Amino acid sequence: MSLGDSEANRPPTVLPTKNEMAGLIASKDWSTTALGDTNSWSSSLKLIVGIMTASGFPMAVRWGPEFILIYNDGYRSILADKHPWALGLPFRVVWPEVVSELMPLQEAILAGKSPGVYSEDRPLTIRRRGMSWETAHFTVSYSPVPDPTSSTGIGGVLVTAVETSDRLRIEKALEFKTHELFEANQRLQDGQALYRSALAAGRMGTWETDLVAKTRLWTPEGMALFGINLPGGRGHVGGAQDEYWSALHPDDRHLMQDFHELADNQDSFTSEYRVVWPDGTTLWLRGHGRVVARTPDGKAHRLVSIVADVTERKAAEDHAQFLMHELSHRSKNLLAVIQSISRRTARTTTTMEDFESRFGRRLQGLAASHDALVRNSWQGASLADLMRQQLLPFTDIQNSRVELAGPDIVVTAEATQAIGLAIHELATNAIKYGALSVPAGKVKISWTFDSESLASRGLLLKWVEQGGPRVVPPSRNGFGHLVIGEMIERSLNAKVTLEFLHHGLEWSASIPATNLVIEAQT
Incomplete structure (x- = not known):
């Protein structure tokens, strides 16, 4: 098939709308904003927007000197009534009520003077629902986003946020x-029904421990959270029969002794730990213990404990940590590739103008590969889509001088970058010296599987x-x-062949199957 023949089936130039914000970002006329048209966005900005919109965790990017706001679906609840009006507006316009507090933090990060900011349960007095003021709490992380096109090397600030207002209210309730x-304890019978209802609604459970009698009395809600079932809710403290110690995650069992020591020295304390049910289910619990009676020597005699299930919150925190690690990894990889291209280009150029021209074109080729990856949420890229993206700057999409032929294949992110750079260099050479330098010249790019075995077959590109000049x-x-x-x-553990034949240059690469994500032959 030719580039002209495939025009009707060519993927759109905007991102597919898998969620609301991806669609709003793709359809917005960014040329009216300080960021300009998306075609002029840096690779770093496109990368971080792609990662952010693919995540369900609340995230936002504040880009450039004006900190233009771009955000994902998860961040909409934080904006409340300011969504979708806030998209593409400066930070000062969206959050004027907190500019004096937060703007200096962001400016320090953008200037490269701060490595980032992390704050737990930060109170902010804001207006996001009409004209009503409220004090909300957030656990936030402000991280610099590397961008080689920025004078400071930092293009903007990545904001990951979890609103903790509800959690703080729950902790106060606990x-x-x-x-x-x-x-x-003095009037248990009268309030028992109401109290049990509150525990069930809040996923909370309680029990009372007698450290002298070595007994423990559980409520049904408490036993449910620990995955235990005791006749009458009566348990035992200490030894092999201790149901509390047995339910604790092996890595958290040492905390039991710590809690007893705390009870001997203070009237109340907080706790957070994991329990493992008999079926293997693991829950995170957070709560409080309070001493209600002491022995004559001041040691804890009886204490009551209450805990809540915070498994979902812990999972959200772990996911946020994973996203930050993944972002750091990909940013470092991208910077390493750009630095390598810069050094290698500098060695083969003699003037600054020549360097700027070649380096710029190669960055465009790298950006084209990233565009193909972003369309698939960085899960790889369609080989046909990658070829079209790399060839667009070199030849009219309507002509038939370039032919593409091969089955539908998705290659890994690493293979996308390596193959994309190679196709860019081959196209550059063809335009300057090869078949695309004359009207009659043609190029055919084909790919197929090099083996019939599904387990071991690789890619032959x-x-x-x-029809070009003499090679x-x-x-x-x-x-x-x-x-x-x-x-x-x-980079791909491939085998490359390059031949300068009389009819034109021929290049081929045999690429192992480990570089393929999807292989569906058409």
Whole structure:
């Protein structure tokens, strides 16, 4: 098939709308904002927006000197009535009520003077629902987003946020319930029904421990959270029969002794730990313990405990940590590739103008590969889509001088970058010296599987030129030769063949199956 023949089936230039914000970002006219048209966005901005919109965790990017706001679906609840009006507006316009507090933090990060900010349960007095003021609490992380096009090397600030207002209210309720339980020991029968209803609604459970008698009395809600079932709710403290110790995660069992020591020295304390049910289910619990009676020597005699299930909150925190690690990993990889391209280009150029021209074109090629990856949420890229993206700057999409032929294949993110750079260098050479430098010249790019075995078959990728000027092998090997040869072989464990034949240049790469994500032959 030719580039012209495939125009009707060519993927759209905007991101597919898998969620509301991805659709709003893709359809917005960014040329009216300080960021400009999306075609002029840096690779770093496109990368972070792609990662952010693919995540369900509340995230936002504040980009450039004006900190233009771009955010994902998870962040909408934080904006409340300010969504979708806030998209593409400066931070000062969206959150004027907190500019004096937060703007200096962001400016320090953008200037490269701060490595980032992390704050737990930060109170902010804001207006986000009409004209009503409220004090909300957030656990937030402000992280710098590297961008080589920025004068400071930082393009903007990545904000990950979890609103903790509800959790703080729950913790206050837990503390209140602990105190209430202390008083309710005198009138337990009267308030038992109401109290049990509150525990069930809040996924909370309680029990009382007698450290002298070595007994423990559980409520049904408490036993349910620990995955235990005791006749009459009566348990035992200490030894092999201790149901509390047995239910604790093996890595958290040492905390039991710590809690007893705390009870000997203070009237109340907080706790957070894991329990493992008999079926293997693991829950995170957080709560309070309160001493209600002491022995004559001041040691804890009886204490009541109340805990709540916080498994979902812990999972959200773990996911946020994973996202930050993944973002750091991908940013470092991208910077390493850009630095390598810069060094290699500098070695083969003699003037600054030549360097800027070549380096800029190669960055455009890298950005084209990233566009293909973003369309698939960084889960790989369609090989056909990657070829079209790389060839668009070199040839009219309507003509038939470039032919693409091969089955539907998705290659990994690493293979996308390596193959994309190689195709860019081959196209550059063809435009300057090869088949695309004359009207009659043609290029055929084909790919197929090199084996019938599904378990071991790899990819055979070919670039064949015809009808161009007489082929003359270069007198010396430059950066382009390194990209289409050694770089492909080393990064993909591939085998590359390059031939300068009389009818035109021929290049092929045999790429192992480990670089393929999806292989569906058409």
